[in-house]
Amino acid sequence: MNPLAVPNANAPASPAAVAASGRLQPWLPYLAVLQTDIRQTLASWVYRIWVVLLVAAGAGYLLYRLGIYREAGIVQAASVMIGELFLWTMLASIALVVILTVGSISSELGTLGDAVLSRGISRCHYFLAKWHARLIAIIGTFWLLAGLMLIAVHLLLHEDLSLSGSLVALVSMGVLLMAIISLGLTTGALTNSTLLGVTGVWMVVYVGGFLTTLIPQPTLVPSRLLSRLPAIVKGEYDWDALVQLLAVLLGGSAVTVAVGVWQFSRRDV
16 A cells, blocks of 8 residues: 555545444444335335225225215214224235235345345344334334224214224234234245245134134134224223233234244345
């Protein structure tokens, strides 16, 4: 190196210089992946189809019930209307949410070596950034649209809706979606085929949901939670049983993500 050479002011600083200056931020790669994945999720055709289906189903159902009321004078309780809306939107959402989450990592496995191993981000941060991005995009969108449905039904028929019950219903469905997102993302990180991963998660969710209906009453399981949404939005629910179910779902999500991070950090990509 020429000692008389003048250093280039526009040249990027070396990692050692950045670390010495105190400007090295280990969470910046995590934030970059988080922001990028949120943008990719919102731009995904699967996400847009999901949003269109939710909006069309909600608007169509409300117009249908409003037409029956005006033509035949048949009035349906607001709790029944919003309960049916939430039930069918959740069942439809699960199928597309699985596709959104399983493909988050599995679709990038071909370029993951260059994207992760040669960059300043660990596999743990990469996995967590993907997980948090899908949680924010999917649950945030669902809460927004479900909240608009609640407001619309409240304006039409508000006689038996409870504010606390409606919030409990939204939180419960958000936790249920969180469990599905965690399972889908972990499956996608551990499989090389997106199609195989999606099929496997579908079988686990739908077959497992059916099998839980065989558990004797009065144990609260996810399938019974969805069927009891009309009572929940009215404020009629067993708080202890609900907290126990949500704790199981949150604990299951945490264990699933921990297994996903551990296995993803050990596998070859």
